[in-house]
Amino acid sequence: MANLEVNFAGIKSPNPFWLASAPPTNSGYQIMKAFDAGWGGAVWKTLGVPVVNVSSRYGSVNYRDTRMMGFNNIELITDRPLADNLREIEEVKKRFPHHAVIASLMVETRAEWHQIVKAAENAGSDGIELNFGCPHGMCERGMGSAVGQEPKVLKTIVEWVMEVAKIPVIVKLTPNITDITRPALAAKEGGANAVSLINTIQSIVGLDIDNFAPYPIVDGKGTNGGYCGPAVKPIALNMTKNVAQHPGVNLPISGIGGIETWRDAVEFILLGAGTVQVCTAVMHYGFGIIREMVRGLEEYMDSKGFQTIEDMRGKALPNVLHWEDLNLKYKVVANINEDKCIGCQLCYTACEDGAHQAIGLSSDPNNRKPFIIEENCVGCNLCSLVCPVESCITMERKDDGNQHITWKERTAAGNIPRTFDDELAGGRHHWVPEPIDAFKTRKPRHYKA
Ligand SMILES: Cc1cc2nc3c(=O)[nH]c(=O)nc-3n(C[C@H](O)[C@H](O)[C@H](O)COP(=O)(O)O)c2cc1C
Numbered sequence: 284m285a286n287l288e289v290n291f292a293g294i295k296s297p298n299p300f301w302l303a304s305a306p307p308t309n310s311g312y313q314i315m316k317a318f319d320a321g322w323g324g325a326v327w328k329t330l331g332v333p334v335v336n337v338s339s340r341y342g343s344v345n346y347r348d349t350r351m352m353g354f355n356n357i358e359l360i361t362d363r364p365l366a367d368n369l370r371e372i373e374e375v376k377k378r379f380p381h382h383a384v385i386a387s388l389m390v391e392t393r394a395e396w397h398q399i400v401k402a403a404e405n406a407g408s409d410g411i412e413l414n415f416g417c418p419h420g421m422c423e424r425g426m427g428s429a430v431g432q433e434p435k436v437l438k439t440i441v442e443w444v445m446e447v448a449k450i451p452v453i454v455k456l457t458p459n460i461t462d463i464t465r466p467a468l469a470a471k472e473g474g475a476n477a478v479s480l481i482n483t484i485q486s487i488v489g490l491d492i493d494n495f496a497p498y499p500i501v502d503g504k505g506t507n508g509g510y511c512g513p514a515v516k517p518i519a520l521n522m523t524k525n526v527a528q529h530p531g532v533n534l535p536i537s538g539i540g541g542i543e544t545w546r547d548a549v550e551f552i553l554l555g556a557g558t559v560q561v562c563t564a565v566m567h568y569g570f571g572i573i574r575e576m577v578r579g580l581e582e583y584m585d586s587k588g589f590q591t592i593e594d595m596r597g598k599a600l601p602n603v604l605h606w607e608d609l610n611l612k613y614k615v616v617a618n619i620n621e622d623k624c625i626g627c628q629l630c631y632t633a634c635e636d637g638a639h640q641a642i643g644l645s646s647d648p649n650n651r652k653p654f655i656i657e658e659n660c661v662g663c664n665l666c667s668l669v670c671p672v673e674s675c676i677t678m679e680r681k682d683d684g685n686q687h688i689t690w691k692e693r694t695a696a697g698n699i700p701r702t703f704d705d706e707l708a709g710g711r712h713h714w715v716p717e718p719i720d721a722f723k724t725r726k727p728r729h730y731k732a
């Protein structure tokens with residue numbers, strides 16, 4: 284049976300699922316409730332000099348049937364007094380000594396950093412997370428992402444913290460930067476024990492087009508906020524991979540961004556994360572989602588023969604290469620399973636207008652099922668992604684698996700296109716219709732009877 288316990292940079296927790304610093308970790312009440320439900324750790328809502336928040340704080344991108352596919356906030360750090368939070372940290376730790384309580388911190392001066400780090404430690408926190416990520420409000424005051432975007436400043440502040448810290452220090456990184464490995468390296472140089480990523484992405488989720496204001500609207504006006512939720516997971520996964528693969532960073536990573544299910548968590552762990560943190564999914568569905576997450580992760584690990592999180596951590600990293608190292612000889616072609624096809628013709632439209640005119644329709648009006656024209660198919664996957672029927676269009680391998688050449692190897696061999704009309708161009712001699720054929724008929728083209 285899989286063992287979910289983790290030791291993350293010295294912070295122990297019964298499982299790798301932590302609540303991210305956000306409204307679900309505002310209070311001891313919520314964190315006790317979450318631990319009772321099964322969460323392994325919690326990063327407390329960022330502590331500092333308390334703020335005043337605006338009313339009307341969240342906006343969302345509802346995509347088709349999915350509410351809060353993307354989520355946006357203009358909330359700042361905690362608005363509760365520090366003493367209240369510290370007392371509650373102490374209470375939570377007394378009741379749950381084996382769960383991880385991490386104090387997220389954000390202040391300005393060296394003296395304040397020293398003071399708040401010591402206060403968080405004295406309250407019994409297991410670790411500290413430095414919030415260098417908040418992309419709205421706090422950055423305008425020289426904190427949050429304003430620090431995360433300046434590796435030199437970040438390093439200096441980490442050094443201030445390390446002067447007094449006796450418990451592990453995690454640096455939370457902002458994605459609002461071109462290359463996330465630069466602040467990650469700065470965190471390492473400053474002496475941090477781990478990094479977490481990502482914080483929210485600067486964004487405008489939408490506009491009230493009648494009143495000309497961005498959401499969320501505060502008395503007729505708005506401002507850019509921080510984007511999170513399922514929509515940001517691909518960005519967070521890529522940044523996690525970048526940090527995990529960078530040989531100079533080599534720090535434990537807590538993965539954050541769009542995690543909602545055990546499968547999302549597995550993806551982050553396979554790309555190098557040692558723990559994962561969740562915010563939006565809990566704000567949407569509550570603490571109870573942890574039961575399914577824990578069970579799913581255990582079952583996955585058992586099915587793969589992983590005893591511990593460490594056994595599976597980073598397992599996908601060797602398979603994430605640079606484009607120039609991919610095999611140019613690999614060849615797949617789409618295949619339609621006629622028994623499953625419902626004749627919606629979405630694949631035909633997608634390939635005809637958006638890809639390579641490699642799907643044909645029968646001239647028999649009673650037969651709506653399309654067919655693949657293999658010699659035109661470049662194996663782009665588009666039709667299989669568009670098709671609404673699971674496993675109806677599959678991509679079938681056509682090369683024999685024995686040939687392997689990469690762009691890097693071709694470059695070294697001097698075998699790459701160099702002129703505008705080079706014979707070596709990949710699409711040379713690939714059939715495309717004559718431009719004028721676009722007007723020949725406005726009906727779907729029929730390639731064969
Ligand atoms: C309303 C709200 C408030 C947040 N407040 C904080 C905060 O105080 N400190 C912090 O480090 N991150 C804060 N975050 C960012 C989250 O901790 C997390 O990094 C981000 O939401 C991505 O995770 P998710 O996609 O699971 O929501 C906040 C996020 C939201 C939605």
Ligand code: SF4
Nearest residue numbers: 634660661663664666
């Ligand atoms: S894989 Fe791409 S090119 Fe091939 S049939 Fe599908 S959409 Fe067309």
Ligand code: SF4
Nearest residue numbers: 624625627628630670
């Ligand atoms: S999209 Fe799928 S179901 Fe629809 S016609 Fe194409 S193969 Fe058939």
